[in-house]
Amino acid sequence: MKAAEAEVGYTSTNWVPLLKYRDFSLLWTSQAASQLGSAASILAFPLLVLSIHGSAVQAGAVGTVQAVIRAVLQLPAGALTDRWNRRHLMLGCDAGRTALFITLGVAILTGHVSLPLVFAISGAAAILDVLFGPAETAAISQLVPTERVSEAFARNEARSYAASLAGPSLGGFLYSVGRAAPFLFDALSYLVSFISITAIRKPLQHSRTDRSDSSLVSDIREGLKYVAGSPFLRAVIFVATPVNFALTSAQFSVVLTLRENSYPPFLLGMAQGIIAVGGLLGAISAAWIQRRASFRTLLVIAVSALFALLIVSALLTGNFYMVFPLTLGLFLAPAINAALFGRLATTTPDHLQGRVISVVVLSATVVASTAPLAAGLFIERLGSAAAMTVCVAATGLSLISALCLGGLRSPALIAEDSVLGE
CATH class of the missing domain: 1.20.1250.20 (MFS general substrate transporter like domains)
Structure with missing residues (x-):
């Protein structure tokens, strides 16, 4: 039984x-x-x-x-x-x-x-x-x-x-x-x-058909074509790219800013730990959160909250309290990630999942990999407040995309949310 x-x-x-x-x-x-x-x-x-x-x-x-x-x-x-x-x-x-x-x-x-x-x-x-x-x-x-x-x-x-x-x-x-x-x-x-x-x-995995006649390049191209042809995935990438840059840059900027303001090393480590705790608590709550809102609603709420909280963090630049708004901003990120990968796993054909996952991950994170360098340059040349302002602007761009892009508002997506949420 x-x-x-x-x-x-x-x-x-x-x-x-x-x-x-x-x-x-x-x-x-x-x-x-x-x-x-x-x-x-x-x-x-x-x-x-x-x-x-x-x-x-x-x-x-x-x-x-x-x-x-x-x-x-x-x-x-x-x-x-x-x-x-x-x-x-x-x-x-x-x-x-x-x-x-x-x-x-x-x-x-x-x-x-x-x-x-x-x-x-x-x-x-x-x-x-x-x-x-x-x-x-x-x-x-x-x-x-x-x-x-x-x-x-x-x-x-x-x-x-x-x-x-x-x-x-x-x-x-x-x-x-x-x-x-x-x-x-x-x-x-x-x-x-x-x-x-x-x-x-x-x-x-599901049973595989023989792919011996296809080259690795053509396989990659097929994955890129699938993502490019999906209004939903295109919209996700447009939203995720700047917001991932903003989050990575903000976390790095907070540490550098506190260091420039002569905070001791143990407080710098504490700041990183506090920020990570926000993500951990959000991850623990992610399944509960997902059941209470559609993907688009959750995405808009998360990006809107992050936009407002980064503004608060920017206004607190130089003060240890700038850590806490960023911590709250990270709370909904795990639920978004889980909902996205859940949707990819349930709507993408099994034989394409590896390629689609790789294209989405690379597209959404490649710009974020430059964030530590960018934050360091902004802080060195223009100051910490300018670096945080860039984070706010990048999040604002993501919010505009989340509100306006049709791929997140299609009837098909709304129907899928209804079915997956039953």
Whole structure:
């Protein structure tokens, strides 16, 4: 009876906790471990570079190299997700990352670690990360009932925020125990992920037709064409691109501004933690929030609130209190992300999901990757108030798009909201 009940969808009379779905629970918990390990090693990489006589520039270059790799390979990764077996792809990535971080840990323990080795391992890990991401995202819709896919993505949002909060502290502690410890912990987290994915019973994709005659370039082009032909996805990208830039830039600007105003390091760390807590609380509440508003209504409310709160934060520039409006502004972001990926998973053909996810993610975040540099330049040349004003202006552009673009107001989208919300 329990096994059968676990396959029953969400209805008003029958509700099963999401983690009671065995295969989704395996995937979710394995990626919670994996993301915690990644968040711990992210902090340890620059510390390791500095410890082997690298410069601050070289320490920062590790993250830059990884970011460039992720941006360049995002579209090919989506195409390969749709071309290859998702389970095999995810297992291969986990096996590869386990081997990479064990290699790095052993090199540290034996005194054979070098800067070229650190850069090679971090770069290879980034390649495997970007291959794994679309496959894991696309697999979600196969593991839970259609009407609960958005809720599943809300759970993923909470998982990500929790890992980003706990990971750096854990990484710092492990590094103090031994330089190899954070990387060996990360290797263990990928091993846990490998074992858990192996134990998943359900298929992670629909059956595939033979795609041997199509090239990778034509596959990518097909994904781009699908997104370009969707008024809804075009509208989402127009809204998301400037608001993602604004959020990233605002978070970076707050830290730089407080530093310029001579706030001590522990308060700078506290500011980052407070901002992250807003996202975590929003992620925990995301499933509840989604059930109470259509996607467009939720999007307009979230962007409008962020626009108003960033104005308040800009007026408080230089004061520690500028942190709190930004924290509130982040509260609704996880619900938006979960609703968007839930809609992508339930309305995009399975054989296109990897490519569509990659196109949307890249389009919505590529400009945001320049935000730290842009914020630094604005603060250096024009001052902190100007940097925050740019954030407000970018959010205003997103708000105009959310209010005016027809792709978010179509009858088809309203009908889908009604069906998915039943």
